[in-house]
Amino acid sequence: MIRARSRRQPPATSKPTTSKPTTSKPTTSTRSAAASTIVFVGPSLPGAEVSRLLPGAIVAPPVAFGDVLAIALATKRARPRITRIAIIDGYFERMAAVWHKEITFALERGIEVWGAASMGALRAAELASCGMVGVGEIYRAFAKGELIADDEVAVAHLPGDRGYRAVSDALVSLRDGIARAPMLTGRSRRALVELARARFYRERTWATLYADARAAGVPAKQLTRLAAWPKP
Known part of the structure; x- marks a missing residue:
């Protein structure tokens, strides 16, 4: 069972920011499929939004x-019978991450x-050849080898009773913002990405990045405009 952690030591999960969920109205077929679906989600997407998009789906904490x-072991006797598992967020570090072999075992059982987006995108890229299905920009980046490190999607967050609110920014999110920011030069972009990578994932925030960038000599005018620019 996943237990809530204190604010002083928020648990670690992976988290997406660049992939947006669809907002289309659920259809009858969607509701039917949702009844046999479990979604593991945390800081990436509110559970209420999952329930709105997939009425009847089981919303679970990060995997x-x-x-x-x-x-997989309980499938034959469970009611409702789970036929689809969707992984968005997942624990690691202080709690062991979902194992590759348990995913392949579930696939073998149909x-x-x-x-x-997050842990789900990472595992899907690793297990695509086994039949796990990946969705979204972050999954595609891992699948193509554009993203490699696990900590690209890692964030610290508050416990479930605090809504799993993220208290750090994923490196992949910082990369995305840096790449889109129109006021940055190529040199500044490269410097900011390296500064973000150098930080431990729990310390990665835009505020920390601005401070590190000022100390590293990134032009102040660009940083001021970046700080005021709405992030994706």
Whole structure:
């Protein structure tokens, strides 16, 4: 069972920011599929939004080691019978991450496993050849080898009773903002990405990045405009 952590030591998960969920109205077929679907989600997307998009789906905390295995083992006797697992967020570091073999075991038992945005995108890229289905920009970046490190999607966040609110920014989110910012030169972009990468994932925030960039000599005018620019 995943337990809530204190604010002083927020748990670690992976988190997306560049992939947006669809906002189309659920259809009858969507509702039927949702009834047999479990979605593991945390800081990336509010559980209420999952319920709105997939009425009837089971909304679960970020996935951890053993969660997918438990579903696969209980599938025959569980009601409702889970036929689809969607992984968005997942724990790691202080809690063991979902294991590759439990995902492949679920696939072998005929359960669809989908991944997007965060831990789900990472595992989907690693297990695409085994049948796990990946969705979204972050998944595609991992699948193409444009993103490699696990900590690209890592964030610290508050416990479930605080809505899993993120207290750090994922490196992939910082990269996206830096790449889109029109006021930055190529040299400044490269410097900012390296500064963000150098920080431990729990310390990665836009505020920390601005401070590091000022100390590193990134032009102040560009940083001032970046700070005022609405982030994607």
